[in-house]
Amino acid sequence: MAGTRLTIQLIFVVEFFLLALAALYFGLYRTKDPISHNLPIYQRGRALIQESLRVLEETDLSALPILPLAIATSEQYKSSFAQQQQQSVPHVSFQIKTPEEINEVCQQQQTVVTNSHSVWLCPPSSSNDANKITIKEGVTLLYPNTDNPEQIQSLTENLLKTLPSSSPARKRQRKPLKVTLMLEHHRKEWQDWADALASWIHNNQQTLLAWPCVQQQNGIDTQVILSTLQENQASQSKDNNNSGPRLVSTLDVQDSIVDRQTSNSWNVILYIPKKTPLHFVQDDTTTTASPAMYADSTLVTTIGQPETLTVEQTQTITTTEQDGNETITKTREETTHEQLPVSIDKLVEDAMAPLGEFLLQQCMGATTTINNADDDDVQVESDGSLPQWQSETWLQQTVATVYQQVKREIRDEADWLLQSSTWVVIDDAVAAQWQTLVQAMQEVARHVESASDNKQTSQQHWLQALTILEDALDHLQVLRTDPTLMEPLRFSAPQFLAIFAPLCLPLFFPHLIGLIREWKRYKLLHSKKTE
Incomplete structure (x- = not known):
């Protein structure tokens, strides 16, 4: 009877052990899945993301080309504070104008048509108790209320730094x-x-x-x-x-x-x-x-x-008359007006x-308002037009600001992903998202360089750079809510069998103990029988 019980217990234990081995064999080896043979392939994207971050750090707009700004002024103002102005705002140059030209423009008797990024520094007016900034038809006129070079310099810096610094609106709607x-x-x-x-x-x-x-x-x-x-x-x-x-x-x-x-x-x-x-x-x-x-x-x-268009044409007419033996030549000018x-x-x-x-x-959100909350002595009059120097400076500052924002968010999101558990899949497909973002940042740098090389198409390059940056921000927002970026390792049915088969070992131990007990009992009975 003891031998029969031992045989039954042995058959059950061996069968259980063989089934566990079969589950491990089919789950880990017969499927030929990379999880058991090529486990690093699921984490190869980590190195690619780190390489992309290294390339991103090398792509910088710290040497952003600043658009040269020309201030039209008289010789008096240039000699009085030009050196100080160059030290505080180094990209400013001065265009010397005659007093007649200054007065005609500053008294708004003449419309300034210019494609330069200029600001006109007008003589101070005795009737003005405050500094005055006038924007008319895209022309910026500064009327200081003093001859003090330091105060004029402060007014100019306030204009150059705050006028084009309106906050870039990010939540703008793209429409046809x-x-x-x-x-x-x-x-x-x-x-x-x-x-x-x-x-x-x-x-x-x-x-x-x-x-x-x-x-x-x-x-x-x-x-x-x-x-x-x-x-x-x-x-x-x-x-x-x-x-x-x-x-x-x-x-x-x-x-x-x-x-x-x-x-x-x-x-x-x-x-x-x-x-x-x-x-x-x-x-x-x-x-x-x-x-x-x-x-x-x-x-x-x-x-x-x-x-x-009325075109005035002046024609010189020469006539000759004979006065006895003397020939008299007369000239007269005749003016005609022609409508073309x-x-x-x-x-x-x-x-x-x-x-x-x-x-x-x-x-885009750019405005012609100047922040003079801390300086109540500045009066601003504007017809709503944007000076060309302001619009392009605004674009430059906006591109620089959004670029740093995108760069910071790319780095933060990548660091957060790299610090995640190794059970999260970070393969080539995940790393490709960050490679695409870094390539977009490199393209932005190329557009900025092209904008400084070609002044005629500079605005187009600045706009394209800003468009790419905002697309990158939208892409980052999608990545934050993409569940595939934090997807755990995927397992097939045989793999799950191989994983959960060892969990049945607690059920195996009582039968193993029972087998040992039956073996001892059988050995004891067998020894008594032989005696």
Whole structure:
């Protein structure tokens, strides 16, 4: 009887042991899974991420090229504080102007047309009790209330550092850009205007699509509308009594044109009126008139200059007369005025000029406000226009700020992932996410370098750099919520069998103990039987 019990116990223990070995064999070796044969492949991404971080540290914008800023001033101011100014703001240069040129511009008797990034330093006015900054038609005029070089330097530094430092809005909505050509019914040459606008869009398409708030997938949507601006009686009466540009109330434009536009896109309307030039004004005043008006996500721009240009030609006429034996030669100058039509392409180009300023203010968040909370002695007057030097300096500072933000977040997210448990899969697919981000940062550095090399396309490169940075921020936000980045090691069914088979060992031990006990009992009975 003892031998039978020992045999049964032995069969059960051997069978249990063989089943456990079979589970381990099929789970670990027959599946040929890398978890048992090539375990490091699941952690190879750690080294790739560390290499990407090393490349990221080598990519730096600390040597960001600063746009040179030219200040137009007189010889007196240049000699008084130019050396101190160069030490505090080293990228500033000075353009010496004659006192007559300074007075004409500072008294706003002459419109400054310049493509340089200049600021005009005007003579102090005895009537001003405070420092004054005037921004008119994109020109920045500084009126200090003193001749003290240190105070003038402080005012200039305040302007250069705070005016372009409006906070870059990150949560901007990307919307398609829609350009509409709207003509009065009497305009028969609508095809010429449409061709000119199409040519302008073709030449500027890359720059427009480079804006971070403009969708690039479907390009620029265009349409042509024949319509008439509905004006109220007050505007019509005001227009008839005005011998200058045709003035139209912005409220009339809001009711007739702007309210029809959707807010799901950036709308740009080029309005060709029946009479040019046309300016938009407020109802209560006509002191501020502009050929462009903003309303939320809509820009309405029009022809703000005459369609004909008066050219004055002076011709010298020589006549000879015979007085006896003497020949008398007389000369006289005859002046004629000729009306020459302005090219439609030129009119369209001038009318679409406010588009860049519109995008910079409405969808990017740049403003013409200066932070003078700590300095109540500074008065700022602005017509809402953005000086060119301010817009490009704002872009530079925004790119530098967002670049550091993206770089910091990439480093923080990668460090957090590298500190995770080794049971988390960090393979080539996970490391590719960080390699893509680092490549984007390198592309930003190339755009910044190209912007400093080519001044004509500098704005386009700055905008593309900012777009790439904001795409990187969006990518990081997706990675934070991507569960695959913290995915544990995956196991097949045989592997799970191999993992859980050893867990049955506690059930095996009682039977093993029982086998030992039966063996001792059988041995004891067998010894007694032999005696």
